[in-house]
Amino acid sequence: MSARYPFSAIAGQDELKQALLLTAVDPLIGGLLAFGDRGTGKSTAVRALAALLPEIKATTCAYHCDPDSPGTMCDSCRSAKTHKTRKMPIPVVDLPLGATEDRVIGALNLERALSHGEKTFEPGLLAQANRGYLYVDEVNLLEDHIVDLLLDVAASGENVVEREGLSVRHPARVVLVGSGNPEEGELRPQLLDRFGLSVEVRTPTDVSTWVEIVKRRDSFERDPDGFTALWAAQEDQTRKRIVKARKSLNSVSVADAILERAAALCIHLKTDGLRGQLTLMRAARALAAFEGAKETTEVHLKRMAGPALRHRLRRNPLDETGSTTRIDRAVAEVLGA
The missing domain is CATH 1.10.8.80 (Magnesium chelatase subunit I, C-Terminal domain)
Known part of the structure; x- marks a missing residue:
């Protein structure tokens, strides 16, 4: 697995970084919308935060349910007497612009249906992102019905699929993060309101910040492991602050x-x-x-x-x-x- 750029090493974009950290402290804030210039580190910051967060304890099911929260489990985990558990990184799932509704919410597994005559559910991106982040780049270009679906699920924490003879309900507690360039189109006001926080991401205007960003990025690309090691102490300190804040919230x-x-x-x-x-x-x-x-x-x-x-x-x-x-x-x- 390739090294991810350290969150602590991101220069500038203080409002974006602070907003992301707060969604990690309290996911009920409702996600984040980051609008601004291209190439300003929006996607880098999201992925860097996920790498910074502590691993989660999860069951081995397709939805990596929280074994310590029975009320948020899928039906299979809820009915099981015991659970096999594992440690895993916080999921960060990218939602591509061309994703179909089936790809997002899940659908009938056609291979099993045709070969075995069984109706089984093939989980979608929402299942993969449960208990983590669903990142939508260029969210303003996403089809409205997909955005509506995402926001409804993000608000309810559940994905309900009723189609093709299937009736499936599974946890989908995701922090929705959208980014985009306002020059390419705006989101409808009623959709804007459903995002918890909104930040404006701009290209730095002072020379010192610009130079520092370029120097750090160049150092990371030339020696990812060495650069990451330089920021390990600050990453660990920020991680501890997040964990402490969650406990005291x-x-x-x-x-x-x-x-x-x-x-x-x-x-x-x-x-x-x-x-x-x-x-x-x-x-x-x-x-x-x-x-x-x-x-x-x-x-x-x-x-x-x-x-x-x-x-x-x-x-x-x-x-x-x-x-x-x-x-x-x-x-x-x-x-x-």
């Missing part, structure tokens, strides 16, 4: 005053529904946990307001200001500078 308090401030910000921005506030609260709490805080503060709210809300703003024909600027202005007005 539920004990991090969110005072009513913080919820009220988050609500006031969402109302001021006229975001639709309550999903924005819920995501903002979860992201701020995950950030607090990652930084070792015992309670969520306004500082955490301010830092996560952009990623949690920028893709949920209504378009105002009388205000052509960018979403990030609108949020910064609202944060200053509602929460103070």
Whole structure:
């Protein structure tokens, strides 16, 4: 297996890296949408994060169920008296643009049906990605019905297949990560809202960052193992922070005053529904946990307001200001500078 670029070695793109780390701390945040320039390390960051995360304990079934969480198991694992277990890396599954619905959700195994006359289920990409990341590059070019399907499954944590005489229900708890270039098309507003966080990924504008990125990438390509070894200590430190944050997440308090401030910000921005506030609260709490805080503060709210809300703003024909600027202005007005 080829070495993956170390997550800690990624220079710049701080907002993208922070958002990815928070989805690892609390998958309930709801995934991540990264829009921006080509060649800015979006896919590199996703794969690097997966390599950074600790291995998971899983059953040997096709869905690598969590043996310590019976409520999220497939029917086969749930009915078994004992389970064979294994350690495995966090799954990271790429969804190609041309993937069919059968390839995504699974379908009848035609070979077994024709040769043995048996109706058996052939798991799809959602099964492979269970308990991990499903990465969709150029998500804005994906067919709408596939995107709808992915978002529904990501929200429910289950994939239900009813077709060709099959009736299958299996766990599909995935963190959906989409990336794309806005110049090639935009996602529909109702789909944007279903992603938990959204980050803007731009080509660096300062010379020092640009040079550092090129130097590090060149060093990695010339000696992957040596370069990876140089960053091993920082990778291990970040991994320990993620594990610690996961354990402490539920004990991090969110005072009513913080919820009220988050609500006031969402109302001021006229975001639709309550999903924005819920995501903002979860992201701020995950950030607090990652930084070792015992309670969520306004500082955490301010830092996560952009990623949690920028893709949920209504378009105002009388205000052509960018979403990030609108949020910064609202944060200053509602929460103070």
